[in-house]
Amino acid sequence: MEGLKLSNAELMVYIHPSKSGNKLKAICRELSSLLFQYDETFDGVLLAFDVTVKSKAAKILAGLSPYFGVKVDAKLVLFNPKPNSLVEGEIVKISPESIHVIVLGFSAAVVTDLDIREEFKYKMRNGEGSFVSMSHKRHVLKVGTMLRLQVESFDEEVMHIAGSLIPANTGCVKWLEKQSEEVSHMDREDRKRRKIA
Template sequence: MEGLKVSDAELIVYIHPSKCGNEVQAIYRELSSLLFQYDETFDGVLLGYDFTVESKQAKILAGLTPYFGVRVNAKLLLFDPKPNNFVEGKIVKLSAESIHVVVLGVSAAVITDIDIREEFKYKMRDGEGCFVSRSHKRHVLKIGTMLRLQVESFDQEVMHIAGSLVPANTGCVKWLEKQSREALHMDRDDHKRRKIA
């Protein structure tokens, strides 16, 4: 999935003196406070981290409460989808006007009817709404489907994605992967026939 990246960072984590007995736990607490929020310093939403303490020596900051800074080498998992990236998420709500998706369990995405390609038609099946492809009847989008969508925009403040299903390589992930495997299999068979002839 596009929009995910792993970044190496050298950080200084400032710890209250009362936490100096267990600085590793204090570092975990400080880094955990940054999770699932957009941070301009990291240029993305922090989804996970791993760190090692670079040195046992800490720099003490002068002031009313003398915090101390610990140097840390961290590996950060960041999410920052750009326009035209492709992301995947689970459909949680459908209507004739929109599809609502949760991406990575932390970001909401909405695809409005103007960004759903004309191939898909909204229908009611078994009392539930779904989008069915007119050209491939097995290509169905319903609640619970893993969906690949194109990012139109990403609001970093509320972690909201405006998405699109206009490109042909968007839709149900399982169906797209099956089509890709079948196309690859047909290409191999065609290549074998050419070699024999």
Template sequence: MEGLSKSDANLIVYVHPSQSKNVDKAILRELSSLLFKYSQAFDGVVLAYSVDPQDKCARILSGVHPYFGVRLRANLLIFSPKPNMLLEGKVVKITRESIHCIVLGFSSAIITDENIRNELKYKAKHGEGVYVSRYHKRHVIKVGAVIRFEVKSLDEEILHISGSLIPANTGSVHWLDKYFVDAATDSNKETKTEEEMEMQEQITVGGEMLSFVNDHEIKKSKKRRRAEDQ
């Protein structure tokens, strides 16, 4: 899945003097406050981290409450979805107007009907809504399935994603991973076969193209060629 990246960052964590007896715990508490929130500094959502203190000594800052700063190096896992990226999410709700899913267990996403390609048709089965492909019966999107969709936008404040199922390489991950390449290959074969049939319907005689559309055109072409020979 796209949108995930690792980042090495040099940070300074400011610790209150009351936490001086347990600095390690204070550092972890400060870093944990960054989790699952959009950060402008990292241009994404911090999902996980590991830290390595750079100095054994801290620098005391002047002020009414003299905090001390601890330098450390952190390895961060960042989720930063951008438009046109492909994400995966678990479907939690399906209606005729939209598909709702959860990405990475914390970010909600919605795909409205205007962003669902015509190939996918809504149906009600056993009281539950599903989307089924008009061309591939095994391609089904239902509650509990994992789908791959394209990002349209991200609301950074509430971490809400607007997605799209317009591209052909989006839909049920189970179907895409098993059949998408074969389906694309079959489609190319059909197109190639049609082109070959059209080519076979035409031959070249004496530098002139003849088309086997009907006998009248062939006879007409022969008469024209005889007139040119005379």
């Protein structure tokens, strides 16, 4: 999935002197306070981290409450989907006007009817709505389906993605992967026939 990146960073983490007994625990607590929030410094939403203390020396900051800074090397997993990138998530709600998706368990995404390919038509079956492809009857989008969508925009403040299903490489992830496997299998068969002929 696009929008995820692994980043290495050298950070200075500031810790209250009362937490100096266990620096690693204090560092992890400080970084944990940044999880699942957009941070301009990291240019993304922090999803996970792994830190190692760079040196045992600490820089003491003067002031009313003298914090000390510890240098750490950190490996960060960040989420920042850019326009036109592809992300995947689970469909949680479908209506004739929109498809609502949860990406990575925390970010909401919506695809409005204006951004859904014309091949998909809304249908009601057994009281549940779904979008069914008119050109490929097995390509169905319903609640619980893993959906691949193209990012139109990402609102960092509320972690909301506006998405699109206009490109041909978007839709049900399982169906897209099966189609990709069939195409590669057909390509191999064509190559074999050419070698024989």
